[in-house]
Amino acid sequence: MKKVWTLAVTTFQELIREKFFVVGLVMAFLLVALSYLLGSLSFYEQTRILFNIGTMGIELVLIGLALFSGSVLIHKEIELRTCQIILTRPLSRTIFLLGKWTGLLIFIFLTTLLLGLVLLLLSFEQFSNLNYLFVLEQIFLKVVLLMSLAFFMGLVLRPVLASLVGLSLYLLSHSVQDIQFFLKRAHGGQIPDWFLIAQKLIPRFDQFNWKSFYFIEKGIPSESFAMMNFHYLSWIFLILSACLLVWRKKDIG
Amino acid sequence: MNAISVDKLVKWMPAQFVGKNQILFDVSFQVPAGQACGFVGNNGAGKTTSLKCILEFLNKDSGDILFFGEKLQVSTRTRIGYLPERPYLYEFLTVWDFLKFHWNLTFSSQLNFASKAEEVLKLVGLFENKDKVMRKFSKGMLQRAGLAQALIHSPDLLILDEPMSGLDPDGRLLVKNILKELKKQGKTLFFSSHLLEDVEELCENLVIIHHGRILYSGERKNFQNQYQTLEQAFAARKAEFQT
Numbered sequence: 001m002k003k004v005w006t007l008a009v010t011t012f013q014e015l016i017r018e019k020f021f022v023v024g025l026v027m028a029f030l031l032v033a034l035s036y037l038l039g040s041l042s043f044y045e046q047t048r049i050l051f052n053i054g055t056m057g058i059e060l061v062l063i064g065l066a067l068f069s070g071s072v073l074i075h076k077e078i079e080l081r082t083c084q085i086i087l088t089r090p091l092s093r094t095i096f097l098l099g100k101w102t103g104l105l106i107f108i109f110l111t112t113l114l115l116g117l118v119l120l121l122l123s124f125e126q127f128s129n130l131n132y133l134f135v136l137e138q139i140f141l142k143v144v145l146l147m148s149l150a151f152f153m154g155l156v157l158r159p160v161l162a163s164l165v166g167l168s169l170y171l172l173s174h175s176v177q178d179i180q181f182f183l184k185r186a187h188g189g190q191i192p193d194w195f196l197i198a199q200k201l202i203p204r205f206d207q208f209n210w211k212s213f214y215f216i217e218k219g220i221p222s223e224s225f226a227m228m229n230f231h232y233l234s235w236i237f238l239i240l241s242a243c244l245l246v247w248r249k250k251d252i253g
Numbered sequence: 254m255n256a257i258s259v260d261k262l263v264k265w266m267p268a269q270f271v272g273k274n275q276i277l278f279d280v281s282f283q284v285p286a287g288q289a290c291g292f293v294g295n296n297g298a299g300k301t302t303s304l305k306c307i308l309e310f311l312n313k314d315s316g317d318i319l320f321f322g323e324k325l326q327v328s329t330r331t332r333i334g335y336l337p338e339r340p341y342l343y344e345f346l347t348v349w350d351f352l353k354f355h356w357n358l359t360f361s362s363q364l365n366f367a368s369k370a371e372e373v374l375k376l377v378g379l380f381e382n383k384d385k386v387m388r389k390f391s392k393g394m395l396q397r398a399g400l401a402q403a404l405i406h407s408p409d410l411l412i413l414d415e416p417m418s419g420l421d422p423d424g425r426l427l428v429k430n431i432l433k434e435l436k437k438q439g440k441t442l443f444f445s446s447h448l449l450e451d452v453e454e455l456c457e458n459l460v461i462i463h464h465g466r467i468l469y470s471g472e473r474k475n476f477q478n479q480y481q482t483l484e485q486a487f488a489a490r491k492a493e494f495q496t
Binding site (some may be wrong): 082252 | 339341345355399402
């Protein structure tokens, strides 16, 4: 456990020094500031606009950071031979990978917390609702899932391709209901079997897309919240297990 | 006793488009404990690939590798220090923090770290720079920081991939002196190099690899035999192999 933590802390320290992190943060602050400005144009909908655009901005920036850092991290370790030095130490490949992944997780967690806090502070006293935390958690888990996928893809593909796979999944998963609608129309009201099977093989971001003021105001049903946690955590566990399987047999160098 | 014993190591690598190429052909050699052994060959001869297979970074296709008579396990790794060719060393850290990072990956307690880190940093001549971030280090200093990392846990065997490559004459001299000091301390040194004069100066033993095949493995003096320099002996053996 200590070795995982040692690796995670160093990975976190490395990630916050990357230029892409600074760029991501600047973009996030700009988007949050934009949501504040747009919100202040409206008298009645100020908070709604602030949170609708703000949470969307936070999610987009976090996904960019997660896909990039997830796909590059191990690739960089192999290319620059840093992992060779570490793996000569008395630790298994599993510990190494878990350490790197945990470092990424801390990075995404603290960034989510920071951006979430900025958005909350901008709302001043207009808003005091615990549902905001649940919405943030949903964004966090979605981003961790995509980060893990990019992490896995980064083990078998080049970083650019790995990021593209993650981005494609994000777009595809958010469009499942739209695709279903068009397929139903095209097939005379019937959804093809292959599509029913295919939609079970990908994480369903469209079912838990709560980044809007509506859910902050009205709340999220506890059943849906539990389902979301189970769905995302299962996928994360599955992808991480696949990472460990591939990494244990991978040629390094 | 042999620090490293390699027996009939075979490695195939995927070709650029289709199929596979054999990189190592029944590579066998021994590195006696407590001595220095040079692993010599031209660029692309298979030195780095052999080292990566030995340390299990690459999966071997067949062959046996033993360290101090046993297979590479987590416990065996505490006896090995390794430095690849020009690695990235988390240069945002100070050399002190870098050593602490590696110490924490090796031992569960912080006990003795400070005294050991001081000893190692003095040996490689970086003690005065212990609080400087490695981003500000020269290439030679980085190489010595890498060596310090390989020595922090007092390994019995030190494996180095081209330790003198890319260094200026002063840097090479410094690294050579460190290696001589380590030899005096009774460590086993196994390092790859294509700089024959360095091997001639430092090593009692020699392993020569050419196109993935071992041309010679044994005492350097026996190999050099009637030739004045190692370079001449190496050229003669290669010519003999090609005919």
